[in-house]
Amino acid sequence: MSSKTVECNIHGERSPTFVCHHLLKGEGVGFNVGYDPDEPDALYPDAWCDACEEVVDSEGEWNDRSEAFADIRLLCSGCYCETRERNWKEDEQAVIDLITQSFEYLQSVQESFKKDFRLDDYERWDWNEDDCKLIFSNGGQAVVECDIDFVGSFSHAGNSWMWAWANGSFSEAIKSRSRQIRNIGEDQNMLKLASAVWYGDQIDGWEMTAIMAAHLKAIGAYRTASDMGYVYMIIKNARWVGSKQHNL
Numbered sequence: 057m058s059s060k061t062v063e064c065n066i067h068g069e070r071s072p073t074f075v076c077h078h079l080l081k082g083e084g085v086g087f088n089v090g091y092d093p094d095e096p097d098a099l100y101p102d103a104w105c106d107a108c109e110e111v112v113d114s115e116g117e118w119n120d121r122s123e124a125f126a127d128i129r130l131l132c133s134g135c136y137c138e139t140r141e142r143n144w145k146e147d148e149q150a151v152i153d154l155i156t157q158s159f160e161y162l163q164s165v166q167e168s169f170k171k172d173f174r175l176d177d178y179e180r181w182d183w184n185e186d187d188c189k190l191i192f193s194n195g196g197q198a199v200v201e202c203d204i205d206f207v208g209s210f211s212h213a214g215n216s217w218m219w220a221w222a223n224g225s226f227s228e229a230i231k232s233r234s235r236q237i238r239n240i241g242e243d244q245n246m247l248k249l250a251s252a253v254w255y256g257d258q259i260d261g262w263e264m265t266a267i268m269a270a271h272l273k274a275i276g277a278y279r280t281a282s283d284m285g286y287v288y289m290i291i292k293n294a295r296w297v298g299s300k301q302h303n304l
Contacts, residue, residue, distance in 0.1 A: 067134030076104035076126040079139050087144045097222050099252045100136050102128070105143065137254055144247045151246055155263050161270035162277060169276030173200050173294050181280060183289075185227040190278060190289065191297075203292040204278070205233045207268045210261045211285045217260050222252035237268050261288050 062072045078085055086106030091098055104112075108126045115122045131139065170176070178192040178199060190202040206220035220231035221238055241249025248254060248264065265277045265288040274290035 062130065062132050064132035064134060067132050070132035070134050071100060073100040073131045073133055073136040074102045074128050075131055075136065075139060076108045077129050078105040078107060078126075079103060079143055080129060080131075082139075082143050084145060085143050087140050097224075097252065099218075099222055100133050103136070103140065104128075106145075133253075140251065141247065141254070144245075146245050146247055150244065151248070154246075154267060158266035158270040159263070162266040162274075165269075165274070166276050169291060169294065173296075175200075175278075181278075183280070185230045188230050190291070198297040200294060201297050202278075202294040204230065204289045205268070205272070205274075205292065206230045207234055207237075207265045207277075207288040207290060208261065209285055209287045210256070210258055213284065215255055215257065216253055217248075217256040217264065218253045219251075219264075233272060234268065236271060237264070240267075240271070258286065261286060264288070265290060 060071070061069045064070055079087065082105060086109065087103055088106065088109045089101040089103050091101045095101075104126050108122065111122045111125045112118060173192075175192070177194075179194050181190060181192050183190045183204065185206075188204055190204045191198050192200040192202075206223075206226055208217055208219045209223065210217055219238065220226055220234040223231065237249050240246070241251070248256075248260070249267070261279070262277075265279075268274070269277050269290045272290060272292070274292055275294065276291040278289050278291060280287045280289075
């Protein structure tokens, strides 16, 4: 165990997080977060319940009284995610409606994108994060070039989703627009949109991709695979490179 991790009896070695003591055994007590200005994209921001939020509001700040009421405790990141899911308040039907409408949009454009650019015909794909490009090629020759935004990634190891905006290994250029979905989540109190990392599956990845595609009016979406998991992206525009399409 390093100085930057804690050992949990349930989840093993994980990142440390801090929450008010009411959240530990609470259910549906609300889940409010505060980001350190130096870490605006923190995976596990400090969290507290609605009762703590009321005390902070009445005091006008975090002070001795509000801190004593919160009695902040240490949790591993695994327990943090479970605690967040148990206490978060959201309009479940609004989330379902958003996903349904977004999937309808993506389905309406995806088939045309795949057919028009013959996505099943290429030997390989490559992306360039700094240029925000996805390239499909045959025989070492680029055939189709796409302008892309990363949505997020799914990890096989953790069975978890991570939004692109929270992934420090992605370039700012390719992940910046995913923050628009984070803003929607924060405004409408939707856990999966507002939270950097959460337990999920591959279908969740497509749902989040559909939401971002619909919001940004993408022409399609794509998912690349590796041994570690999948990276999901939306396609803003696509074009043939030269006249290579005539050689397919």
